Amino acid sequence: MVVIDPDACSVPIVDAERVASVRRTLPSEDTVQDLAQVFGLLADPGRLRMMAALLEGGEMCVCDLAAATGQSMSGTSHALRLLRMRRVVKVRRSGRMAYYQLADSHVRMLFDLAITHARHTEGELGDG
Amino acid sequence: MVVIDPDACSVPIVDAERVASVRRTLPSEDTVQDLAQVFGLLADPGRLRMMAALLEGGEMCVCDLAAATGQSMSGTSHALRLLRMRRVVKVRRSGRMAYYQLADSHVRMLFDLAITHARHTEGELGDG
């Protein structure tokens, strides 16, 4: 087997120049990791409903969020912790209540774009 | 899997009217499921690098994609199957080669938006 790849990956390369140029433009490992985590937060139906609810309802307390999205209090709280840690939502505490709202306007755009994609690829899925 | 049921959830509600109104505007279960899957595809560093590579490189064969993103051929092929099934990429076959490209321009915008979010929330993460 002939290895053309200068790096550790023992994969045959067809267009070495293109590969090299693409590699130069790839986001850094840290950026890729961050992006993956952001998208990972959006990859769960429960969290997605919560964000949609906050998008529509503005600021909401945990129990209303749980009721609106059909989740348990505990599950809702766990989910909010993840969103909080990634700064997707922010919390305002008042007495024993915790009021959450979206911290980032990009979420709405991500949402709308993804919906557009979903609509655009509606119908049967599968191999081409 | 959680099913939204108005009566099954024994969670106290503070603002019943708001909860009801939010529930009315929530995307359908199918839409939520679709969205979650779309975001799920973007939630993996390897697939993310592949999409970034295709964004930059246009049309690429599997081995070049593997080399550019530092993944095994097998892993790359598995990833491409997922992206193919969700119509995120499309394939053109020529002889024994398979050339992949992005099927959907929304991917670029999702990418850029997420990068903007990541940059915007740069620095320390954690509870607020």
Added chain:
DNA sequence: ACCACACTTGAACGATCCTTCATATATTGA
């Protein structure tokens, strides 16, 4: 003080996911 409440958190279980290895398919060239 006490109890009820709104929320949080830790641990455990099951489900899902990603990676890898081995094998399979299909095409090219000898």
Added chain:
DNA sequence: TCAATATATGAAGGATCGTTCAAGTGTGGT
């Protein structure tokens, strides 16, 4: 035909994720 190539796929392993239950924190009301 046979061997090498390019890609695809099934299965198995371990890691990760989401949900649930149980218990914990802190506040408000009596």
